[in-house]
Amino acid sequence: EVQLVESGGGLVKPGGSLRLSCATSGFTFSPYRMNWVRQAPGKGLEWVSSISSSSSYIYYADSVKGRFTVSRDNAKNSLYLQMNSLRAEDTAVYYCARDRWHDSSGYIDHWGLGTLVTVSS
Amino acid sequence: SYELTQSPSVSVAPGQTATIACGGNDIGSKSVHWYQQKPGQAPVLVVHDESDRPSGIPERFSGSNSANTATLTISRVEAGDEADYYCQVWDSRRDRMVFGGGTKLTVL
Numbered sequence: 001e002v003q004l005v006e007s008g009g010g011l012v013k014p015g016g017s018l019r020l021s022c023a024t025s026g027f028t029f030s031p032y033r034m035n036w037v038r039q040a041p042g043k044g045l046e047w048v049s050s051i052s053s054s055s056s057y058i059y060y061a062d063s064v065k066g067r068f069t070v071s072r073d074n075a076k077n078s079l080y081l082q083m084n085s086l087r088a089e090d091t092a093v094y095y096c097a098r099d100r101w102h103d104s105s106g107y108i109d110h111w112g113l114g115t116l117v118t119v120s121s
Numbered sequence: 122s123y124e125l126t127q128s129p130s131v132s133v134a135p136g137q138t139a140t141i142a143c144g145g146n147d148i149g150s151k152s153v154h155w156y157q158q159k160p161g162q163a164p165v166l167v168v169h170d171e172s173d174r175p176s177g178i179p180e181r182f183s184g185s186n187s188a189n190t191a192t193l194t195i196s197r198v199e200a201g202d203e204a205d206y207y208c209q210v211w212d213s214r215r216d217r218m219v220f221g222g223g224t225k226l227t228v229l
Binding site: 035037044045046047050059061062095100103104105106107108109111112113114 | 151154156158164165166175205207209210211213216217218219220221222223
């Protein structure tokens, strides 16, 4: 069974930093592109970042570019999101999500349960 | 930037057919994917690549895509189908994943 388990969320002050982790199991992690997707309270889904299987291709939403850094460790079957200079508008549930990439298009076939990040003074 | 537009809400009686639209410029040339999200839960993929269903998703869920509108159709709607539904594409011009704003399906 595919499992994606996020951790590292919590309460942080504006301007602070947080590092999210996603531990995966139940599948071979290394060939898959991975994503972070977030959802602010009562709002819709917002894509944050994608990272290719070998970390060669990394993409960010404009809203987080320059502040967030995605990375992965294929030996540890894990995905990470380093979040710096956090703002109130970054408050959201952050989902780790496995991507199915083909023909220059991708969709998410498995999602974690999410971890809540709250940015507030 | 590429945008996807969804109506905020759709209501349908049990047993009837629900149609959820997703508008985007020339969306018919893109692969469209659909997710279902129930309150307090993570999203679940219900249709990918316009009309393909993952294993475990009922045949009642189907999709189509043409010109500027993609459509998710849920036949014989059940109370358990009540949820938010999101469409999604990959914007290859700007290398980003794009979600629609979501449609809340209410089963009357």
